[in-house]
Amino acid sequence: MKIEVRNTREEDVPAIIDLCRRVYPASPPWGEKQIRSHLEIFPEGQWVAIDNDNELVRGMAASLIVWWNDYEDDDDWRDFTDHGMFTNHDPDDGRTLYGAEIMVDPAAQGHGIGKEFYKKRRELAERLGLLRIRAGARLRGYHRYADQMRAEDYVVKVVREELGDPTLTFQLHQGFHVMKVVRDYLRHDPESLGWAALIEWINEAVATPEDYRYRNPRFQR
Template sequence: MIRKEILEDFIIRNATPDDAIQMEYVQKQCYPSLHESALMNRNHFINHIKIFPEGQIVIEMDGIIIGSASSMRSNFPNHDPTYLEITDNLWITNTHVPEGDWMYGIDIGVLPEYRGMGFSRELYLARQEIGKKLGLKGQLIAGMTLGYGRVKNRMTIEEYCYALEIKKFTDPTITPQMKAGFRWIRPLYNHIDDPQAGFACVLMYLPVDDNYRIEKTR
C-alpha cells in the first residue's frame, strides 16, 4: 500500500470506497468522448478496491480527489482483447489474475485544471513502486490515441499510429506515456469505443527491470 506527500499540498495514496464518487467524477471529466458503456462508475471503482486494493490509487488535496488510477493484475495477453473484454465489462471480477506477472493499468485520469503539473507521472511511479513490492514484471497499459481527432479527416488511424511510432507526431496521451518510460509494443485497433481516439489504443509496457524486453510488433 502507498501513502505519501507530493508537490507539498497533495497526497498520493491507495483509494478507499469513500473515494468512489469522486473517482467517478474524475473519469467523466477526463473522457468526454468515451462511450457511456466504457465509463466506470462508483460501483466499478468500489469493486476494484475490493478485488485489488493495492492497485487503486488517488491523488487528493484537502479531501478533493484530483486524479486517480485503476489497475488489475494480469498475465501478458496472448491475443488482443477489447477494453471491455480485458476489464470484464469494467468490473475486473473475472479478469483480475491474483498471481499475474503484470500490473495492467485500466484507467488513469487527472482533472483538466490540474494537468501539466506531473500528476500522471506520479501515478505511474506509484504503480511502479507497488509493482516492485509485489514482485511484478512491470506495468502494461493501452494508451488512447486521443490526438487522432485532430487529423482524422486526412489520415487513417493506422497511418496515425505509424506516425506516432516514428515520432512524426505527438499525441496528448501516448507521447507523455512514452516520456514517462513506457515502451511501444503494438497498436490495438477497434479496442475502445471512443471516436476521438479512432477507436484505437497503443499497447505499451514499463518494466521493473530496464533490461527486460518485449518485441515491438505492428
C-alpha cells in the first residue's frame, strides 16, 4: 500500500464522508458543513491519507487549538469541538492541540497510517511551539468488560498491557499518557458506553516541570 499523508483539501470532502461510513457504518458521518468549517478555520490541523494505487481516502485526522482554561477536564467531545464545527479554535491563547478525530479505513488499519497522523500532529505542535496534544481516547473495548470492572480499572489494565484496547493501546504507543478517565464523553456510543481516557502528549521542548503535573501515577506503567 503506497500511502501519502497530506493536508486535507476541499475536494476530499465527499471521500472523507465515504470513509466515515466505512469506519462507523452505524453512526452519522462527519457532515460536509463541519469538514468545510475545519478547512476554513484551521487547514494546517486537518490531514488525509491517500492510497496512491486508487486515490481512495484511507484515513483522516482532524485537530484544533484550544485554550484549556476554557474547559473542564471532563467536558465532552461536543464542548471541545463546538459540536464538531471547531469555531472554538483559539490559536491566540491556546497552547493545546486537541485531537478531535482520527480514523483509518478498516481495510488499511495496521499499516502505520494512524502513526503517521500522530507524527504530523507532533510536528505541527512543535512547529507552532504548543505545549501539548490532548484528546479523548474512547474506550472502545470497554463494553466487553463493563460487567466485570470499573472503567478506571480497565484503563489501568490497558496501561499495564494486561488488556488491549483498540483505541487506547494505539494512543499509548504514540507517546501519550492517561490523565484521567471520564464518563459521557461520546454519549450513546455502544462500544465505550460513553467512557474515555483523557490523554496527553507533552512537547518537551517547551514544557516546564510544572507542566508534567497531570501525569497520574495510577495510570503510569
